[in-house]
Amino acid sequence: MRAGPTRAPQDALELALIRSLAGAFMPTTIMSVGFTIAGALIVWRERDPALLMLLIGGVAACAARMAVAFRLRNECHLPDLAVEQARRLEWDFRVGHSAFAAMLGLFSFRAFMLDAPSTHMLMLCLVMGYAAGVAATVALRPRIAIPSMMMALIPTILIALAGLDPIYMSMALMTAGFLFGGIYNLRIRHARAVGEIALRISFGTIARKDSLTALPNRIALREWFDERGMDPAASGLIAVHYLDLDGFKPVNDRFGHPCGDVLLAAVGKRIAGVIRGTDIAARLGGDEFAVVQFGIESEDHAEHLARRLSAAIARPYHIDGRALQISTSIGYVVTARYDDDLEHLLTLADQALYASKRQGTGITRHAPESAALVLDAA
Numbered sequence: 001m002r003a004g005p006t007r008a009p010q011d012a013l014e015l016a017l018i019r020s021l022a023g024a025f026m027p028t029t030i031m032s033v034g035f036t037i038a039g040a041l042i043v044w045r046e047r048d049p050a051l052l053m054l055l056i057g058g059v060a061a062c063a064a065r066m067a068v069a070f071r072l073r074n075e076c077h078l079p080d081l082a083v084e085q086a087r088r089l090e091w092d093f094r095v096g097h098s099a100f101a102a103m104l105g106l107f108s109f110r111a112f113m114l115d116a117p118s119t120h121m122l123m124l125c126l127v128m129g130y131a132a133g134v135a136a137t138v139a140l141r142p143r144i145a146i147p148s149m150m151m152a153l154i155p156t157i158l159i160a161l162a163g164l165d166p167i168y169m170s171m172a173l174m175t176a177g178f179l180f181g182g183i184y185n186l187r188i189r190h191a192r193a194v195g196e197i198a199l200r201i202s203f204g205t206i207a208r209k210d211s212l213t214a215l216p217n218r219i220a221l222r223e224w225f226d227e228r229g230m231d232p233a234a235s236g237l238i239a240v241h242y243l244d245l246d247g248f249k250p251v252n253d254r255f256g257h258p259c260g261d262v263l264l265a266a267v268g269k270r271i272a273g274v275i276r277g278t279d280i281a282a283r284l285g286g287d288e289f290a291v292v293q294f295g296i297e298s299e300d301h302a303e304h305l306a307r308r309l310s311a312a313i314a315r316p317y318h319i320d321g322r323a324l325q326i327s328t329s330i331g332y333v334v335t336a337r338y339d340d341d342l343e344h345l346l347t348l349a350d351q352a353l354y355a356s357k358r359q360g361t362g363i364t365r366h367a368p369e370s371a372a373l374v375l376d377a378a
Contacts, residue, residue, distance in 0.1 A: 011083045016197045018086045020140040021093055022076040025069040027133045032062035035104065038126055042111060042119050050110050058103035065096030094144045097134075101148040104130060109155035124171070127152050128178070135182050142190050146183055153179050210283040212261055213268030221282035221290060225342040228294050236295035239302035239334045240342070242349035243271070243309065244357070245287040247326040255322065262319050263326070270312045275305070290346060299334045299365070306330045306363045329356040333366040 039055040072089055075081065108123045131149045138145040153175060160172035210217045216224065245267065252260035264287065271281045271289055281291045291309065296302060310328055317324045331352025333345055352366035 013194070013198055015081060015083060015086055017140045017194070018090045019076040019081075021069075021090065021138065022073045024093070024137045025066070025073045027137045028062075028066055028069045031130055031133055032059075032066055032100075034129070035059075035062060035100075035126060038122055039107060042122065046111075046114055046116060046119065048110070048114065051107065054103055054107040054110060058100060058107055061096060061100035061103050065093070065100055068092045068096045090141070090144075094141075097138070097144055097148050098151065101130070101134075101151040105152045105155040108152070109159050112156060112159040124156065124175075127156050128175070131179065131182060135186055139186050139189050140193050142186055145186055149179060149182060210268075213265050213283050215268045215272065215289075216280060216282040218282060218284055221280060221284075221292065222342050224280050225292060229338045229340075236297060237293075237299065237302070237334050237336050238338065238340070238345070239293040239296055239299075239305070239332055240345040240349045241291040241293075241302070241306055241309065241330055241332040242284075242346060242353045243289040243291070243313075244329050244353055245313070245326050246329055248287040251324055251326065255320075255324075259319055259322075259324075263317060263324060266317050266319070267313055267326075270315075271309060274308050274312050279305075284346075290349075292342075296334075302332055302334050303363070303365065306332055310363060329353055330363045331356055331366060332363070 036055075036059055039051075039058060043051045043055050068089070072093060075089060076086070104127060108127050111119050111123045130152050134145050134148050134152075138148070157172045157176050157179075160168040160175070163169075209215070209220065248260065248263065251263060264283075267287075268281070268283060268289070271291065275281055275291055276293070278295065279291060279293045281289060284290050291305070293302060293305060310330060313326065313328045315325075317326075331349045331354070333348040333352060335345065348366045352364040356362045356364040
């Protein structure tokens with residue numbers, strides 16, 4: 001992850017909204033059980049073949065949307081959930097939700113065609129309960145919630161109006177009013193929630209990004225490390241590199257802080273350009289940086305990256321017409337333990353860095369027995 005763990009704001013916002021669907025499993029289960037029991041009772045009482053077919057279709061839709069809701073509950077909390085994967089999950093959820101809403105609306109339409117007031121009362125309870133549940137649990141995804149509410153309620157409204165009975169017509173008008181009010185309120189809640197989530201993401205991004213180099217800061221680095229450390233599927237070795245620039249202070253003192261800031265920003269870009277998309281580089285403060293590799297196959301990969309970082313930073317910089325050159329000392333540690341604390345690993349890498357400083361510009365690996373293995377930076 002070259003620029004760090006923070007996704008693009010729009011992607012992060014969409015992920016947050018899709019993740020709001022993770023709480024739909026329990027309401028979906030309750031509604032599915034309620035529809036199955038109430039529908040079976042109505043079919044048994046009315047002995048209507050059309051209702052039986054709609055009940056079978058509705059139960060099948062229930063099973064499908066419960067399965068998707070269960071997947072959403074388990075997968076939406078994954079720290080590395082990709083936007084594309086989240087969108088596929090949401091699409092599956094939308095299809096199942098819409099299919100059930102259509103079955104429920106048609107079942108209610110057919111039930112209201114029968115001369116059975118008690119059945120009508122039970123169906124009104126089901127469709128209104130469904131709409132209320134959708135408004136409560138899927139409110140942050142109106143493109144799913146609004147069509148589902150309409151598919152469930154509009155058939156009932158139409159058939160109740162068609163009978164021209166004053167009581168049923170009043171019920172239809174009240175139901176239509178509830179539907180309109182629910183949609184209006186849902187849109188307001190959605191707009192407010194989007195604004196709040198976007199603001200939270202924006203503040204979170206600022207708080208976790210180094211303003212000078214645009215690299216993640218220490219907070220973001222720790223969160224990224226902890227997320228991957230908790231992944232049960234994680235494998236391979238972890239390497240933590242600690243970098244300190246050599247020759248930066250003389251440049252900063254001679255040419256001033258603005259020049260030093262530009263130099264640090266350039267160093268940050270070079271570091272980000274060297275690492276893999278699955279690694280992370282962070283500025284720890286001053287002229288100190290850290291790079292973390294997850295899932296490498298051998299210690300040689302860590303050494304290879306350290307050499308590449310050293311070579312990249314050592315290339316000349318051209319700032320304000322001046323040719324500047326600095327180098328870096330690097331200390332790194334390699335471990336196979338995913339439960340290691342990042343601060344502990346940074347301390348070990350810093351100790352190896354100190355050994356590099358003592359012996360001149362170079363690369364030092366912190367050995368398990370605490371001996372320093374010094375590598376030539378060339």
